[in-house]
Amino acid sequence: MAGTRLPATLLFLLFLCRCILMVGAAVGVNWGTLSSHKLTPSVVVDLLKENKIGKVKLFEADPSVLRVLMGSGIEVMVGVPNEMLGVLALSAGAADIWVSQNITRYTVKGGVDIRYIAVGNEPFLSSYQGQFQSFVLPALVNIQQSLAKANLAGYIKLVVPCNADAYQSSSVPSLGSFRPELTQIMTQLVSFLNLNGSPFVVNIYPFLSLFGSSDFPQEYAFFEGTSHPVVDGQNVYYNAFDGNYDTLVAALNRIGYGQMPIAIGEVGWPTDGALSANLTAARAFNQGLINHVLSNKGTPLRPGSPPVDIYLFSLLDEDQKSLLPGNFERHWGIFSFDGQAKYPLNLGLGNGRLKNAKDVNYLPSRWCVANPSTDLSSVANHMKLACSVSDCTTLFYGGSCNTIGEKGNISYAFNTYYQVQKQNEQSCDFDGLGMVTFLDPSIGDCRFLVGISDSNCSCLGCGVFCGIWFLTFWVYMIFRILGCV
Numbered sequence: 382m383a384g385t386r387l388p389a390t391l392l393f394l395l396f397l398c399r400c401i402l403m404v405g406a407a408v409g410v411n412w413g414t415l416s417s418h419k420l421t422p423s424v425v426v427d428l429l430k431e432n433k434i435g436k437v438k439l440f441e442a443d444p445s446v447l448r449v450l451m452g453s454g455i456e457v458m459v460g461v462p463n464e465m466l467g468v469l470a471l472s473a474g475a476a477d478i479w480v481s482q483n484i485t486r487y488t489v490k491g492g493v494d495i496r497y498i499a500v501g502n503e504p505f506l507s508s509y510q511g512q513f514q515s516f517v518l519p520a521l522v523n524i525q526q527s528l529a530k531a532n533l534a535g536y537i538k539l540v541v542p543c544n545a546d547a548y549q550s551s552s553v554p555s556l557g558s559f560r561p562e563l564t565q566i567m568t569q570l571v572s573f574l575n576l577n578g579s580p581f582v583v584n585i586y587p588f589l590s591l592f593g594s595s596d597f598p599q600e601y602a603f604f605e606g607t608s609h610p611v612v613d614g615q616n617v618y619y620n621a622f623d624g625n626y627d628t629l630v631a632a633l634n635r636i637g638y639g640q641m642p643i644a645i646g647e648v649g650w651p652t653d654g655a656l657s658a659n660l661t662a663a664r665a666f667n668q669g670l671i672n673h674v675l676s677n678k679g680t681p682l683r684p685g686s687p688p689v690d691i692y693l694f695s696l697l698d699e700d701q702k703s704l705l706p707g708n709f710e711r712h713w714g715i716f717s718f719d720g721q722a723k724y725p726l727n728l729g730l731g732n733g734r735l736k737n738a739k740d741v742n743y744l745p746s747r748w749c750v751a752n753p754s755t756d757l758s759s760v761a762n763h764m765k766l767a768c769s770v771s772d773c774t775t776l777f778y779g780g781s782c783n784t785i786g787e788k789g790n791i792s793y794a795f796n797t798y799y800q801v802q803k804q805n806e807q808s809c810d811f812d813g814l815g816m817v818t819f820l821d822p823s824i825g826d827c828r829f830l831v832g833i834s835d836s837n838c839s840c841l842g843c844g845v846f847c848g849i850w851f852l853t854f855w856v857y858m859i860f861r862i863l864g865c866v
């Protein structure tokens with residue numbers, strides 16, 4: 382009897398393990414805040430909750446963000462900016478202070494559920510030319526010690542999100558290896574991660590592969606199959622994500638850590654600013670990715686074991702991000718800057734589709750446009766100024782506003798500037814070339830935005846509060862005058 386019971390027990394255990402694995406693997410989001418129209422942090426936390434998003438990754442320990450995450454139950458990865466690595470590497474005291482000010486302050490009872498600290502953000506990126514490289518390990522060691530002193534070393538894990546350019550392959554995934562100049566540091570890093578039970582965190586962007594290479598086969602970037610699969614011995618790759626992931630698995634294997642768990646720190650698809658950055662493609666990629674990961678199929682080199690977590694890039698559009706990568710850089714959100722879903726997406730978290738942010742504190746429905754009755758020949762400098770502080774990326778080739786015409790261009794630039802200036806009256810002047818309108822000038826897919834107010838107290842709230850205060854004051858005065866008080 383024992384003979385038949387044992388397999389059953391084993392099966393049950395296997396089932397249990399699988400369940401535990403499935404509970405662990407989850408979809409989270411990156412929440413960046415490089416925006417001139419910042420949603421109130423509490424509105425964003427409500428947006429996360431409404432969408433049942435239980436994991437969020439932050440690029441820094443922004444106090445206004447961490448404060449509203451207190452008591453939310455959301456698991457948080459807090460980032461250390463690359464610029465801080467130097468000081469944290471050189472001084473154990475600086476690490477203690479950083480941990481106490483940015484971590485332990487929030488890990489009180491009913492506080493923030495900080496699970497990971499991301500030490501640096503893609504610190505080995507080739508274009509940094511090694512400037513942060515030597516700081517990473519010493520910073521890890523110092524922060525780990527500070528966590529140990531705070532009794533948090535077992536609970537909060539240190540990770541280092543790496544760009545996929547940390548590894549390469551001359552052809553097929555199984556030939557993957559870390560960049561030669563990184564082999565030593567990667568070996569030390571992975572050994573550190575392994576010792577502390579941390580995953581290897583990597584950012585994978587098939588969009589950038591497609592965008593950067595004209596001979597990259599389009600369907601290979603997505604998950605619907607391709608007529609140009611990559612054949613690697615017995616393994617066949619039908620999508621760039623799996624191919625890239627297994628290149629990392631091979632690289633890890635080469636340095637002796639083939640079993641290292643992997644989490645995806647950033648993955649996503651932008652919706653504007655380039656031809657291949659559009660709503661249809663973003664939806665297809667993100668939905669395909671989520672379905673693929675949640676199917677638990679894994680990859681040829683890791684069958685049945687998908688990444689431990691994936692953090693979508695990104696939650697919201699950020700109009701102040703650098704344009705160096707391209708015009709698409711400000712359009713990675715699954716939600717627009719104001720928390721409105723850009724396309725239907727099933728995150729696999731139980732809702733079926735995205736729910737929009739509520740109680741968004743918009744500025745009044747007003748836009749700034751080019752005054753049709755004036756001569757606009759002298760407008761170039763105004764446009765340049767407007768677009769240097771605000772976001773005009775949608776106007777360029779491949780953007781959603783590229784075909785709105787010359788006058789449309791001018792109006793768009795005027796308006797985006799006016800909204801960044803919080804609809805300040807003078808900001809729509811442009812030497813008499815601009816005018817305020819109450820009719821939405823949006824044309825087709827080209828949306829003329831209305832900004833959001835970043836005052837913490839909503840205008841309505843302020844109005845009601847001030848109103849009540851005023852009323853109380855006058856009632857008191859009248860009673861006083863009448864001699865009742």
Ligand SMILES: *[C@@H]1O[C@H](CO)[C@@H](O)[C@H](O)[C@H]1NC(C)=O
Pocket residue numbers: 441442443444478479482483
């Ligand atoms: C975190 O701690 C450092 C060092 O004490 C401090 O300078 C910084 O302002 C804190 N916040 C962030 C977002 O890093």
Ligand SMILES: *[C@@H]1O[C@H](CO)[C@@H](O)[C@H](O)[C@H]1NC(C)=O
Pocket residue numbers: 599656657658659661662
């Ligand atoms: C959207 O992007 C996809 C992927 O690159 C491309 O095939 C398609 O033509 C684009 N759609 C539009 C309407 O530009």
Ligand SMILES: *[C@@H]1O[C@H](CO)[C@@H](O)[C@H](O)[C@H]1NC(C)=O
Pocket residue numbers: 776777778783785786787788790
């Ligand atoms: C509008 O501006 C964009 C970006 O400078 C440009 O590509 C486009 O040709 C402009 N349209 C017209 C009609 O000038």
